[in-house]
Amino acid sequence: MSTHAHAAAIDPHDDPTTTTGIPNKKLIMWTFLASDCMFFGCLISTHLIYRLHPAPGALVAKNVFSIELTSFSTFILLMSSLMMALAVDAIQKGNLKSMRGALATTIFFGLIFLGCQVYEFSHFVSEKHMTITNSMLGTTFFTLTGTHGLHVLIGVIWLTSMLIYSYTGRLTEKNAIDVEMMGLYWHFVDIVWIVIFTAVYLLEYVS
Amino acid sequence: MADAIAKPSLLTKDEPAQPKALVLYRPTAKTGLISWLTTVDHKRIGFLYGISALFFFLVGGLEALFIRIQLFRPNNTFLTAQQYNEMFTMHATTMIFLAIMPLSAAFFNFIMPLQIGARDVAFPRLNAFSYWVFLAGAIILNVGWFMKDGAPNGGWFGYTPLTTSTYIPGHSIDLWVMGLQLLGVASIAASLNFIVTIINLRAPGMTMMRLPVFTWMTLVTAFLIVLAFPAITIALVELMMDRLFGTNFFEVSNGGMPTLWIHLFWVFGHPEVYILILPGMGIISEILPTFARKPLFGYPIVVFSGACIGFLGFGVWSHHMFTTGLGTVATAAFAVTTMAIAVPTGVKIFNWIGTIWGGHLRMRTPMMFALGFIWLFMIGGFSGIMHAAAPADAEQHNSYFVVAHFHYVLIGGSLFALLAGIHYWFPLMFGRKVSEFWGKLSFWTIFVGFNVTFFPMHFLGLDGMPRRTFTYDPNMGWNDGNRVATIGAFILGIGVAIYFIVMIITYFKGEKTALDPWDARTLEWGIPTPCPEYNFRVTPTVHARDNWWYEKHHQEQIAKENAEHEKAESEHGIHMPFQSIYPFVAAVGILISGLSIGAIDPNIGFFSGAAAPHDVIGRKLGIVLIGFVIFLIGVYLWALEGNEGYHLHLDGDHGHDHDDHHHHS
Numbered sequence: 001m002s003t004h005a006h007a008a009a010i011d012p013h014d015d016p017t018t019t020t021g022i023p024n025k026k027l028i029m030w031t032f033l034a035s036d037c038m039f040f041g042c043l044i045s046t047h048l049i050y051r052l053h054p055a056p057g058a059l060v061a062k063n064v065f066s067i068e069l070t071s072f073s074t075f076i077l078l079m080s081s082l083m084m085a086l087a088v089d090a091i092q093k094g095n096l097k098s099m100r101g102a103l104a105t106t107i108f109f110g111l112i113f114l115g116c117q118v119y120e121f122s123h124f125v126s127e128k129h130m131t132i133t134n135s136m137l138g139t140t141f142f143t144l145t146g147t148h149g150l151h152v153l154i155g156v157i158w159l160t161s162m163l164i165y166s167y168t169g170r171l172t173e174k175n176a177i178d179v180e181m182m183g184l185y186w187h188f189v190d191i192v193w194i195v196i197f198t199a200v201y202l203l204e205y206v207s
Numbered sequence: 208m209a210d211a212i213a214k215p216s217l218l219t220k221d222e223p224a225q226p227k228a229l230v231l232y233r234p235t236a237k238t239g240l241i242s243w244l245t246t247v248d249h250k251r252i253g254f255l256y257g258i259s260a261l262f263f264f265l266v267g268g269l270e271a272l273f274i275r276i277q278l279f280r281p282n283n284t285f286l287t288a289q290q291y292n293e294m295f296t297m298h299a300t301t302m303i304f305l306a307i308m309p310l311s312a313a314f315f316n317f318i319m320p321l322q323i324g325a326r327d328v329a330f331p332r333l334n335a336f337s338y339w340v341f342l343a344g345a346i347i348l349n350v351g352w353f354m355k356d357g358a359p360n361g362g363w364f365g366y367t368p369l370t371t372s373t374y375i376p377g378h379s380i381d382l383w384v385m386g387l388q389l390l391g392v393a394s395i396a397a398s399l400n401f402i403v404t405i406i407n408l409r410a411p412g413m414t415m416m417r418l419p420v421f422t423w424m425t426l427v428t429a430f431l432i433v434l435a436f437p438a439i440t441i442a443l444v445e446l447m448m449d450r451l452f453g454t455n456f457f458e459v460s461n462g463g464m465p466t467l468w469i470h471l472f473w474v475f476g477h478p479e480v481y482i483l484i485l486p487g488m489g490i491i492s493e494i495l496p497t498f499a500r501k502p503l504f505g506y507p508i509v510v511f512s513g514a515c516i517g518f519l520g521f522g523v524w525s526h527h528m529f530t531t532g533l534g535t536v537a538t539a540a541f542a543v544t545t546m547a548i549a550v551p552t553g554v555k556i557f558n559w560i561g562t563i564w565g566g567h568l569r570m571r572t573p574m575m576f577a578l579g580f581i582w583l584f585m586i587g588g589f590s591g592i593m594h595a596a597a598p599a600d601a602e603q604h605n606s607y608f609v610v611a612h613f614h615y616v617l618i619g620g621s622l623f624a625l626l627a628g629i630h631y632w633f634p635l636m637f638g639r640k641v642s643e644f645w646g647k648l649s650f651w652t653i654f655v656g657f658n659v660t661f662f663p664m665h666f667l668g669l670d671g672m673p674r675r676t677f678t679y680d681p682n683m684g685w686n687d688g689n690r691v692a693t694i695g696a697f698i699l700g701i702g703v704a705i706y707f708i709v710m711i712i713t714y715f716k717g718e719k720t721a722l723d724p725w726d727a728r729t730l731e732w733g734i735p736t737p738c739p740e741y742n743f744r745v746t747p748t749v750h751a752r753d754n755w756w757y758e759k760h761h762q763e764q765i766a767k768e769n770a771e772h773e774k775a776e777s778e779h780g781i782h783m784p785f786q787s788i789y790p791f792v793a794a795v796g797i798l799i800s801g802l803s804i805g806a807i808d809p810n811i812g813f814f815s816g817a818a819a820p821h822d823v824i825g826r827k828l829g830i831v832l833i834g835f836v837i838f839l840i841g842v843y844l845w846a847l848e849g850n851e852g853y854h855l856h857l858d859g860d861h862g863h864d865h866d867d868h869h870h871h872s
Contacts, residue, residue: 018407019407022407024407032399039437042441046456053462054462055462132452133455135455138455139455139456
């Protein structure tokens with residue numbers, strides 16, 4: 001392998017090969033997230049619109065949700081964002097070992113969140129008798145939170161790949177931009193969850 | 208595929224090949240089928256988009272002719288009502304998503320990187336992926352023609368509850384829903400790529416306010432696609448969930464509201480009309496200055512107007528819904544924004560007139576189409592502004608007046624601009640040009656045919672003829688208008704046929720052209736034909752807005768500058784991306800999954816006759832999973848093979864240098 005002239009000192013915040021100095025990967029991720037905002041925006045709008053126009057005899061969300069569990073998993077997801085930030089910081093400083101620890105914790109927290117969601121879904125279906133077909137709340141709730149869960153799952157798979165490749169030598173400090181790009185995605189998925197937690201869960205407990 | 212896995216040819220002799228898995232060796236074929244399946248060259252991908260778009264343009268045109276034959280006389284029986292529904296649904300869907308959008312994408316791909324002095328787009332493999340997913344979506348949309356349930360027949364707007372399984376239980380809508388979702392994925396992926404390319408891959412000196420207007424409009428259009436397509440994708444996902452899994456999004460008996468679909472659809476649908484017209488406006492803004500031999504009049508205002516249209520385009524969607532009963536305030540607000548968006552559009556028209564005012568006009572074929580565009584688009588704009596008045600719109604809604612309006616902006620606007628663009632850039636792409644006689648003959652035939660077809664529709668609409676009815680009574684007073692329109696449609700068809708037959712003949716034995724045959728102004732015209740894979744021998748330095756014009760008038764300075772830069776760059780060589788098969792593999796996986804979701808009948812066995820429902824659902828799921836696994840393998844190997852490239856040295860023996868470390872993709 002030939003070594004590249006400026007491979008030695010990579011400034012994560014300035015890419016000399018682009019016009020603006022912003023790395024292409026970072027820019028495309030930001031643009032994609034703008035697009036993803038619109039995806040979630042439409043799903044959240046759908047949920048809120050149908051919340052305002054309940055059919056007669058519709059399920060009462062408060063009777064279905066268990067806010068304690070969701071608060072816990074929300075907290076865990078937020079902590080995973082912290083670990084993700086530490087992972088990005090570590091690889092930008094060239095500290096591969098510390099990045100591995102932070103990545104593994106991020107994955108672990110992500111899995112806890114997903115586990116909580118799986119439990120929550122099956123609990124709602126079997127105990128609370130809310131399914132995706134039997135009520136509008138079930139339809140919008142499972143579709144919206146399921147889409148978010150899918151995002152978390154993709155993130156976990158992506159992070160796990162990175163963790164593995166950090167051991168095989170494919171992922172080194174030269175790939176700081178890849179980890180940073182992943183981090184943007186992960187933080188976005190977290191922020192969307194904060195919006196969902198507020199608009200779908202907390203809103204039911206107001207007044 | 209043996210020739211596609213030639214391993215070490217891109218490595219220099221003294222550099223041993225790195226050991227790696229066989230699947231990660233990169234294809235190197237430069238000709239033949241494999242070269243097209245694995246290409247990452249933006250110009251080749253542009254050709255692929257162009258060819259596909261023209262094919263579907265032909266299909267959509269035939270569908271239009273069938274519609275016009277059916278309406279030629281009252282109580283005609285050429286088509287059944289069901290066939291007529293399929294025709295108008297697929298005519299609109301095909302023309303919008305499979306003809307005009309990909310034809311614009313062809314120009315985005317081919318022209319935009321050349322205009323900004325780039326050697327490719329920012330993510331070449333993603334660009335290939337966008338095309339293949341587009342093709343998968345196009346196949347899924349059209350596969351219904353060959354199936355029992357027929358082609359999609361719920362209108363291009365797909366209003367619920369008509370499109371729910373209660374009213375259209377067959378697969379036609381499943382295929383439509385699936386196909387459009389994939390086209391959305393393709394458009395968004397391509398647009399992300401274009402945005403990064405325009406922002407990040409500009410040549411030195413190419414500031415944003417020096418970008419050619421076509422590139423500016425590409426940027427605005429890409430932002431519109433990225434922000435508008437999610438709305439229809441979510442609407443389609445919700446409809447798909449309703450149809451496949453029995454959810455309640457649009458199930459009225461469980462509290463679903465059809466109005467939600469209409470809102471989501473038009474939140475996408477209105478920006479979509481600007482997605483269709485802005486590239487055309489960009490093309491016109493390139494052609495008029497070239498043939499008027501003057502710089503574009505008021506460049507910053509044209510750019511600003513384009514961006515302004517993009518912003519306002521998100522705030523006018525409910526003017527498609529004035530008759531749904533939005534309430535007075537909402538109706539008034541959307542009427543006002545709709546009138547407001549006419550302002551930047553009008554500003555552009557005046558700028559184009561200002562550009563040709565006092566110019567030394569050369570009336571070549573591209574210029575004819577461009578002037579036709581201004582005239583016809585203006586007529587479409589006038590009828591458009593009439594719809595902004597909500598009370599008048601209530602009268603015109605769902606009538607042929609609307610059909611006349613949007614064909615004036617879509618054919619007279621978008622399509623005329625694209626036809627102008629094909630003529631304009633044909634010499635750059637193929638080194639030949641269409642003879643003026645045949646070019647102008649096709650222009651006049653298309654121009655006359657178009658107006659004869661669509662002008663009478665204004666009157667038909669105001670006389671109360673509704674859209675989407677497959678026939679009419681002889682005593683309604685619509686006979687003459689329809690007869691004239693159908694005759695016009697055939698004149699238009701003949702014009703389009705002349706246009707493309709002449710184009711094909713020209714491709715093989717047209718008049719050969721030299722470099723820059725139109726004496727044009729922007730960077731792409733400095734490139735020889737056929738365009739080399741690396742585009743620019745030396746990365747250009749941009750000094751002015753119309754930089755090619757500047758180069759032509761400062762040849763000494765440019766020659767000196769290029770010599771210096773070539774020397775500096777020769778050490779490093781030109782970085783080229785490797786080809787890759789994995790975008791194609793990923794798209795094949797998507798196609799298999801999509802077809803399975805859309806087309807496999809849960810009630811009738813796919814392989815055998817009748818099977819138990821759960822059996823078939825298992826089979827359906829199985830095939831979806833097979834497609835998904837292929838997709839996953841494609842994406843994973845795509846990531847694993849990495850964004851490697853090689854270095855091309857133009858001087859010397861074209862030796863290549865291998866470089867794993869390039870950290871731009």
